[in-house]
Structure formats: C-alpha cells, structure tokens
Amino acid sequence: xxxxxxxxxxxxxxxxxxxxxxxxxxxxxxxxxxxxxxxxxxxxxxxxxxxxxxxxxxxxxxxxxxxxxxxxxxxxxxx
Amino acid sequence: xxxxxxxxxxxxxxxxxxxxxxxxxxxxxxxxxxxxxxxxxxxxxxxxxxxxxxxxxxxxxxxxxxxxxxxxxxxxxxxxxxxxxxxxxxxxxxxxxxxxxxxxxxxxxxxxxxxxxxxxxxxxxxxxxxxxxxxxxxxxxxxxxxxxxxxxxxxxxxxxxxxxxxxxxxxxxxxxxxxxxxxxxxxxxxxxxxxxxxxxxxxxxxxxxxxxxxxxxxxxxxxxxxxx
Numbered sequence: 001x002x003x004x005x006x007x008x009x010x011x012x013x014x015x016x017x018x019x020x021x022x023x024x025x026x027x028x029x030x031x032x033x034x035x036x037x038x039x040x041x042x043x044x045x046x047x048x049x050x051x052x053x054x055x056x057x058x059x060x061x062x063x064x065x066x067x068x069x070x071x072x073x074x075x076x077x078x079x
Numbered sequence: 080x081x082x083x084x085x086x087x088x089x090x091x092x093x094x095x096x097x098x099x100x101x102x103x104x105x106x107x108x109x110x111x112x113x114x115x116x117x118x119x120x121x122x123x124x125x126x127x128x129x130x131x132x133x134x135x136x137x138x139x140x141x142x143x144x145x146x147x148x149x150x151x152x153x154x155x156x157x158x159x160x161x162x163x164x165x166x167x168x169x170x171x172x173x174x175x176x177x178x179x180x181x182x183x184x185x186x187x188x189x190x191x192x193x194x195x196x197x198x199x200x201x202x203x204x205x206x207x208x209x210x211x212x213x214x215x216x217x218x219x220x221x222x223x224x225x226x227x228x229x230x231x232x233x234x235x236x237x238x239x240x241x242x243x244x245x246x247x248x249x250x251x252x253x254x255x256x257x258x259x260x261x262x263x264x265x266x267x268x269x270x271x272x273x274x275x276x277x278x279x280x281x282x283x284x285x286x287x288x289x290x291x292x293x294x295x296x297x298x299x300x301x302x303x304x305x306x307x
Contacts, residue, residue, distance in 0.1 A: 013183070013228065014183065014186070014226075014228070014262070016183075016184050016185070016186055016187070016188050016262075017184060017188065020188055064145065065137070065141065065142070065145060066137075068138055068141065068174065068181055070173075070179075070180065070181045070228075070229065070230070071181050071183065071228065
C-alpha cells in the first residue's frame with residue numbers, strides 16, 4: 001500500500017520561501033500567478049494492506065514528526 | 080553545578096558550550112550522546128548546543144527533538160532541572176515540546192552571521208542573575224531559522240507571564256525596526272518555560288566569554304548559572 005502525505009503551512013503563517021518563489025516566477029515573465037505557498041510531500045510505502053491501520057499509522061507519523069502542528073497542516077491520501 | 084552537554088549528529092557548537100561552562104564553573108561538563116537514555120547522575124544543567132542536528136532535515140531541530148535522550152531531558156525539566164538550548168538547541172526545545180512556538184525561516188531568507196545587541200528582559204532567573212534588568216549585551220547570532228513565531232494566544236501568555244528572556248535591540252537598547260534581524264515576533268530572541276528553568280535562545284552567549292574574540296557580554300549567563 002502506498003500513501004502520500006502533504007504538509008502545508010497554516011493560513012496566516014508567513015512563508016518567505018513561497019514569497020521568493022512567487023517573485024521569481026513573476027520576474028521570469030510567467031503571468032497569472034496570484035500567490036505561492038511552499039509545502040512538503042512525503043511518498044510513503046506501507047507494509048500493511050489494512051486501510052484503517054494505515055490511516056492510524058500515518059496520522060501518528062504526522063502528529064509525531066512529519067508536521068509541526070503549531071504552524072503546519074497535513075493531509076493523508078492512501079493511493 | 081554539574082552540567083551535561085548533549086551531542087546530536089550535526090551539533091557543532093558543543094565545544095564552545097563546554098568551554099564556556101568550564102570557564103565559569105571550573106568543571107568540565109560531560110558530553111552526552113543523543114542515543115543515550117539517561118543523563119549523568121546529579122546533573123543540574125543540560126545544554127543543547129548549536130549546530131545543524133540531522134542536517135536541519137525535515138525542519139530544524141525536528142528529529143533531534145524526538146531523540147532518545149530527550150525523554151530524559153524532559154523529565155529533568157519537569158523536576159525543575161535547568162535546561163539551556165542555544166540556537167539549534169532552542170529549535171530542538173521547541174520541536175521537542177519543552178518550549179512553545181517554532182523558529183521559522185528568517186524574514187529575508189538569508190543566513191545571518193553577525194554581532195547583535197540584546198536586551199535582558201529580567202535579571203531574576205537562574206540564567207540572568209549576573210545581569211541587570213534592561214542591560215544591553217552584545218553577542219553573536221548565526222542562524223537561518225531564527226524567526227520566532229507562535230499563535231497570538233501563546234505570545235500573549237509569554238508576554239503576560241514575563242517569559243521573554245531576551246529581545247533583539249540596537250546598541251542603545253531600542254527594540255524594533257532594523258534592530259530585529261530575522262522578523263521574530265515581538266523581537267523575541269529567547270524565551271523561558273513556565274517555571275523559568277528552561278531557556279531557549281537563538282544568540283550565542285557561549286562565544287562571547289573572552290575579550291580576545293570580541294567581548295565578554297555572554298559570560299554573565301554562565302556566571303548566573305554557577306550561582307544557581
């Protein structure tokens with residue numbers, strides 16, 4: 001079973017990297033970019049085939065390490 | 080004063096911390112490996128030194144904050160034991176749940192390495208009793224992620240409880256504007272835990288203990304700890 005965890009900054013948290021990327025795209029002449037927020041993606045191979053177990057495990061992984069829930073949100077997708 | 084300095088893979092300021100503590104106390108602190116599960120018996124002070132633990136992978140201090148030794152550090156802090164986290168050590172304390180908030184990327188994205196003035200916010204703690212309240216000290220900063228952020232409620236609680244240890248300021252002690260090097264909320268350079276036995280700070284007092292290398296304004300912190 002495979003999963004993808006996406007970690008993004010919470011709304012309102014300053015993201016200077018996203019801002020810099022946004023500025024760079026604009027300077028390259030790529031039109032139509034409103035704003036950019038940078039996040040992280042984790043592609044995870046799971047040994048379990050049990051969906052419920054996978055969800056529990058991934059939630060624990062996110063809460064314990066993958067996301068800092070002070071400033072970040074996470075989303076788990078089992079693919 | 081029996082001190083222990085925790086060494087994580089990627090720490091690089093442990094030698095400076097050892098030297099500063101030895102200079103102040105006359106005793107060489109013990110180096111403790113991150114994978115150990117116990118602190119040396121009778122440890123009064125634990126120092127988490129600066130550096131780039133685990134290469135700053137994932138988030139600064141994230142992996143080190145969950146290292147085996149950190150359970151012992153949390154238990155030590157819960158007993159009222161002293162803990163000092165400097166630079167990466169501060170990031171580790173936040174990630175490890177010993178202090179609230181998080182250190183985000185500097186506002187202008189640059190790694191900053193320079194001398195910086197700080198205002199001592201209170202002089203009645205184990206870490207600052209050798210200073211006077213309002214003292215302006217000149218120490219070094221060297222970080223890419225020193226922009227302290229927390230939710231409004233946490234900031235209000237830190238301010239209300241007098242838990243801001245140091246603020247960035249200019250040479251005359253004025254805070255705000257260009258005196259803030261990294262965008263840190265309320266110019267925060269260091270904070271205390273609720274019982275003020277845990278201090279996390281981005282600047283490096285351990286590097287300013289010898290007139291030969293630019294000043295001794297950091298020595299007061301280690302002198303304070305001796306008296307603690």
